[in-house]
Amino acid sequence: xxxxxxxxxxxxxxxxxxxxxxxxxxxxxxxxxxxxxxxxxxxxxxxxxxxxxxxxxxxxxxxxxxxxxxxxxxxxxxxxxxxxxxxxxxxxxxxxxxxxxxxxxxxxxxxxxxxxxxxxxxxxxxxxxxxxxxxxxxxxxxxxxxxxxxxxxxxxxxxxxxxxxxxxxxxxxxxxxxxxxxxxxxxxxxxxxxxxxxxxxxxxxxxxxxxxxxxxxxxxxxxx
Numbered sequence: 001x002x003x004x005x006x007x008x009x010x011x012x013x014x015x016x017x018x019x020x021x022x023x024x025x026x027x028x029x030x031x032x033x034x035x036x037x038x039x040x041x042x043x044x045x046x047x048x049x050x051x052x053x054x055x056x057x058x059x060x061x062x063x064x065x066x067x068x069x070x071x072x073x074x075x076x077x078x079x080x081x082x083x084x085x086x087x088x089x090x091x092x093x094x095x096x097x098x099x100x101x102x103x104x105x106x107x108x109x110x111x112x113x114x115x116x117x118x119x120x121x122x123x124x125x126x127x128x129x130x131x132x133x134x135x136x137x138x139x140x141x142x143x144x145x146x147x148x149x150x151x152x153x154x155x156x157x158x159x160x161x162x163x164x165x166x167x168x169x170x171x172x173x174x175x176x177x178x179x180x181x182x183x184x185x186x187x188x189x190x191x192x193x194x195x196x197x198x199x200x201x202x203x204x205x206x207x208x209x210x211x212x213x214x215x216x217x218x219x220x221x222x223x224x
Contacts, residue, residue: 001053001054001055002053002054002055002056002057002058003050003052003053003056003057003058004026004027004028004057004058004059004060005026005050005057005058005059005060006026006031006059006060006062006198006200007059007060007061007062007196007198008050008059009198010026010050010052011026011200026060028060029178029204030178030180030202030204031060031180031202032093032112032114032178032180034074034076034093034095034110034112035062035063035095035110035112035180035182036060036061036062036063037061037062037063037064037067038061039058039059039060039061040058040059040061041056041057041058042056042057042058042059043056045057062182062184062198062200063095063097063108063110063184064106064108064184064186064196065097065098065099065106065107065108065184065186066099066103066104066106066186066188068097068099068106068108069099069103070098070099071097071098071099072095072096072097072098073095073096073097074093074094074095074096075092075093075094075095076091076092076093076094077090077091077092078090078091078092079091080116082116082117082118082119084118084119084120084121085117085118085119085173087117089114089115089116089117090113090114090115091112091113091114091115092112092113092114093110093111093112093113094110094111094112095108095109095110096108096109096110097109104187104188104189105186105187105188106184106185106186106187107183107184107185107186108182108183108184108186109181109182109183109184110181110182110183111179111180111181111182112178112179112180113177113178113179113180114176114177114178115175115176115177115178116174116175116176117173117174117175118173118174119171119172119173119174120170120171120172120173121169121170121171121172122168122169122170122172123167123168123169123170124167124168124170125166125167125168126165126166126168128165129165132148132149133147133148133149134147134148134149165216166214166215166216167214167215167216168212168213168214169212169213169215170210170211170212170213171210171211171212172208172209172210172211173207173208173209173210173211174206174207174208175206175207175208176204176205176206176207177204177205177206178202178203178204178205179202179203180200180201180202180203181199181200181201181202182198182199182200182201183198183199184196184197184198184199185197
């Protein structure tokens with residue numbers, strides 16, 4: 001319920017917050033932090049804000065060359081050890097900004113690349129349930145050669161058999177590769193005019209396989 005914008009503009013995204021649902025709000029995972037100068041959070045609507053955010057409005061502002069006011073070059077290279085995957089994940093960015101015409105015209109360009117390779121392991125056991133052999137798809141738990149519906153007319157919840165509902169062992173991997181390019185042209189002919197052209201391109205390739213082993217076990221219990 002929060003409207004998220006980039007420089008006051010609403011951008012569509014193919015990925016939602018969880019990476020699975022489509023959203024019409026800007027996805028923060030597409031924007032490298034190196035290109036963000038500030039983030040504005042509005043909890044109360046006003047006339048100069050676009051409507052659509054029930055819980056509020058968040059505007060991410062990228063770097064403006066005239067706000068820097070001088071030539072700036074920044075290069076950043078990092079390497080992360082993804083120990084769960086036994087892989088190295090690179091992250092790199094480069095940024096250039098400069099001003100001309102006595103500080104009234106400026107340009108800023110930048111590019112970034114990020115790769116992540118994460119992994120989550122999970123084991124879980126759900127509740128024990130008391131079921132009949134027939135309700136378990138025909139499992140002969142006591143080995144008497146008969147698939148029984150119960151004993152002595154007992155209701156289903158008192159049958160002397162129990163089953164471990166499910167034993168899950170899950171392996172969830174996520175491999176993502178993000179490429180981002182941004183460019184800004186800013187012209188301020190007078191103190192009352194500020195003309196800005198923002199250009200933003202982002203591409204995110206994501207592979208998220210989930211592998212699950214499911215084991216169901218039945219345990220025979222003595223009557224009573």
